[in-house]
Amino acid sequence: MANGQGQGHGGADGYGYGPGAAGGQGAVPPQNPYGPPAPYGHNPYAQPVPPQQPYAQQSPAGAQQPYPAPQFGAQQPQPQPQPHQQHAQPQPQPGGFPGPLPRRSRVAVLLQFLLQWIYAPLWIAALVLLFVVLIFADYNGSGPSSDGWLKVNRTFIPPRRLKAELTGRPEDWERYVTPILERRIAAAEASHAAGGGEVQADLGRQVAVRLAARLYRGLGAAGVVRIAERHGWHGSPVGTDAGHVGLVRRFPAPAGPPAPAPHDPPAAPGTPWGPQPTRSALLLPFVFLFQILYVPVYGLATFWVNRPEPDYWERWGARWTVGPRAFRAEFTDSPAAWDRHIRRILQRDTKRELARTPDSYAKLAAPDGTYYRRIQLHRATYRGAGAHHALRIAAEHGWTLDPAYTPDPANSLRLCRREQR
Known part of the structure; x- marks a missing residue:
C-alpha cells in the first residue's frame, strides 16, 4: 500500500517514522543529542585551518604589516617585539619650543626691502630732530610705554636675510641666523669671563641670550635651540614667547684660584693685590675739572658700541675720571x-646691601635657607692702598671673597657675606 506500515510518514525529509527515517520502527535508537561534543577535528561546523603559504616571504624583524592577517579560530597571543626592535619615536623638543612661523608674502617682503631705503633715513632724521626738540622744550618725561618706535632695525631687512624671506626654506634661514647666534653667544661668554651673568644658588653663574623672531622666522625656535646646543647652550622657557626665543648656559663656580688671606703679609706694590700707581698730583685737578665736559661727550658718541665687559664704564672711569671722595686720597696718596x-x-x-630684605634672595637661597649678600669695590676705591688692604678692612665687617667669581684685584674686588634666612 502506498501508505503501508512499513513506510514511515515523511521518511524522505527525516520527519517520518519509517525505516528510511532515523526514528523509524526497528531503527537503532538515536544517540543522546546533549552528550559531549565531538573533538575539534571532527566538528562539522569548525572553521578550517588556513593552509600554509608555500611562497610567503618572511618579514624582517620589527617590520609592521600594512594589513592585519585574518584570524581563524581562537586568537593566539602575538609575540612582543624586543626593545631593540622598536622604532625610536621622535621626542618632543625641550620646553615645547615652537616651530617655524607663518611665511610672509613675497610681495610684502619685496616692497619692504625697496621702501626701507627711503623711510629708514627719514625715520632716523625724525628721531634726531625729536631729541633736539625735547632738549630745548619743557619735557616732563611722559611718553609711550614701549620703545619700539625708537628701534629702526626692527623693520629693516638686511640683504643677507632677503633670500631667506623670499624662499622660506629652513636651510636658508639657518645659514642666515647661525653667524648671528654665534656672535651673540661669543659676546655672552666674554661677558661671563669678565664677571657677568646671574649668580645661582650653587654659586655657578648663568648667562642668557635672546633672539627676536624676525631673525629665525622660517627656522622656528626649535631650530635655533638645535643650533645653540652645538655650542653647549640650551633653550630656556624663561624669555621665550611668540616673538622671542631664550637661550641660556650655566657655568660652574670657579675652582678657587689662589688669593691671599686677610691675615697674610701685605702684598708688594705693583702686584695685582698690592698698591697700584696713582696719577700725578699736577694732572689730577685738570681731570677733576674737565671731566664734566668730556665724559658726556664720550658717552653720547659711543653709546651704540656693544661692549661685552659688564664693568667697562667702571674701568674707564677709574682711568679717566676722579670722584670727589677719592680726590683727596689720590691727591695726597696718603695711606691714612x-x-x-x-x-x-x-x-x-654695606648699608645699601643690608637694606634689601631676605625675601629678595629667595631664588638664590640654598636648601638650608642660607644665602649670600654681595657688594663690589672698584679699583678707584683702593688704587693707592691695594686690593689686599681693602680685603683686610672688609674682613673686619664679615666680608670675604665671593666664590662665584674669579678674583680680579687689578680691576675690582667682589665680596660676599653668608647669612641665614
Missing part, C-alpha cells in the same frame, strides 16, 4: 687717606 676712603665706601655699600 686711602684707609678712610675705603672704609667710607665700604660702609656706604
